[in-house]
Amino acid sequence: MIDDSLIAADNAGRAAALRADYDALGAHLDRRGIDIAAVKARVAAFGVAVPSWGVGTGGTRFARFPGPGEPRHIFDKLDDCGVIHRLTRATPTVSLHIPWDRADPAALRAKAQALGLGFDAMNSNTFQDQPQQRQSYKYGSLSHTDAATRAQAVVHNLDCIEIGRALGSKALTVWIGDGSNFPGQTDFTRQFERYLDSLAAIYAGLPPDWRLFTEHKMYEPAFYSTVVQDWGTNLMIAQALGPQAFCLVDLGHHAPNTNIEMIVARLIQAGKLGGFHFNDSKYGDDDLDTGSVDPFRLFLVFNELVAAEARPGFAPAHMLDQSHNVTDPIESLMVSAMEVQRAFAQALLVDRVALEGFQEANDALMAARTLKEAFRTDVEPILAMARAEGGGAIDPVAAYRASGYRARVAAERPAVTGTGGGIV
Numbered sequence: 001m002i003d004d005s006l007i008a009a010d011n012a013g014r015a016a017a018l019r020a021d022y023d024a025l026g027a028h029l030d031r032r033g034i035d036i037a038a039v040k041a042r043v044a045a046f047g048v049a050v051p052s053w054g055v056g057t058g059g060t061r062f063a064r065f066p067g068p069g070e071p072r073h074i075f076d077k078l079d080d081c082g083v084i085h086r087l088t089r090a091t092p093t094v095s096l097h098i099p100w101d102r103a104d105p106a107a108l109r110a111k112a113q114a115l116g117l118g119f120d121a122m123n124s125n126t127f128q129d130q131p132q133q134r135q136s137y138k139y140g141s142l143s144h145t146d147a148a149t150r151a152q153a154v155v156h157n158l159d160c161i162e163i164g165r166a167l168g169s170k171a172l173t174v175w176i177g178d179g180s181n182f183p184g185q186t187d188f189t190r191q192f193e194r195y196l197d198s199l200a201a202i203y204a205g206l207p208p209d210w211r212l213f214t215e216h217k218m219y220e221p222a223f224y225s226t227v228v229q230d231w232g233t234n235l236m237i238a239q240a241l242g243p244q245a246f247c248l249v250d251l252g253h254h255a256p257n258t259n260i261e262m263i264v265a266r267l268i269q270a271g272k273l274g275g276f277h278f279n280d281s282k283y284g285d286d287d288l289d290t291g292s293v294d295p296f297r298l299f300l301v302f303n304e305l306v307a308a309e310a311r312p313g314f315a316p317a318h319m320l321d322q323s324h325n326v327t328d329p330i331e332s333l334m335v336s337a338m339e340v341q342r343a344f345a346q347a348l349l350v351d352r353v354a355l356e357g358f359q360e361a362n363d364a365l366m367a368a369r370t371l372k373e374a375f376r377t378d379v380e381p382i383l384a385m386a387r388a389e390g391g392g393a394i395d396p397v398a399a400y401r402a403s404g405y406r407a408r409v410a411a412e413r414p415a416v417t418g419t420g421g422g423i424v
């Protein structure tokens, strides 16, 4: 799909400048007592999962504007995910959404293997009705007042686990749209109790080496209240279910100015941080590209993650979860994966011994300066060198545009003309 020779040709024109920049940064970091090769090795080993739905154009509650060459099905989506990983070497796994991606597991495995991809967490969908579905999710799923509707939603999640087992996945992320749109519409406590009962039934079906992730979301699609609205509720769920249950933090699902990095620290302290949905947000929700609005916040989140690395069994899952309405989704996902790597690399540069010293001495200015020194460092040569040495592109967007991939798949895949809303 992306010819090796094309990447090599594009890299050839950039290699000398990259080498010079990398060597200069290496000398600079050496003076700070940091081994650039060690940072590069950590970056090269760092992967973030791509959500299968991310390679399609998203939408808003107003409308969806389909782009050219939209993937028709999961196999097209895997092709697009393969391109992202081929060029960035940063996205080795794909996260599937059931039932959108339902297909023969053997065929899925073969396709993914051919593209050098694996499967990340499975995502269940009980927020929309499917053809031939007996009970409707209009008024909720796992927390629905009707027992048969709740049971149907539980069975769907167990089905997702079965599919995931066949694919080699090791985690289930439970998605719901449950909540309310009017004060008084639901009883907060009874609704949450029903949700916890349903989740306990799902948790009981979890293989011993799997993790279950729940994600808090302040609003949307229910705008008055959502069942899992904040990290406190999320932590209550993980603690009620047991040791295989963890909290997922979606950076966008917080009120503006919320101190997300402190939430991350709290969940780490409780031993319940499961992982992330990366994206960015200006006012609310989760639609903007990772690192596009507030890269400093992303860095501060990674600062907590790197600080927690020494904890036994600490292995958070990383996934992008964003909606692309005005860009080519492949380009947005490549740039976003690199932004995640950038924040990770910057966090690796924090002088933690010095930072702790300044904290203990109450030297606020020097503590803040220690973080800023890491954040201000342009780590692009490290990321680019890691990509190049891994067989990827020094400039993935440039190589992608030179490849003509989008025009090629647009010729193969029929144009989508639907005009419906399409938020994911």
Ligand SMILES: [Mn+2]
Binding pocket: 215, 250, 277, 286, 321
């Ligand atoms: Mn999310």
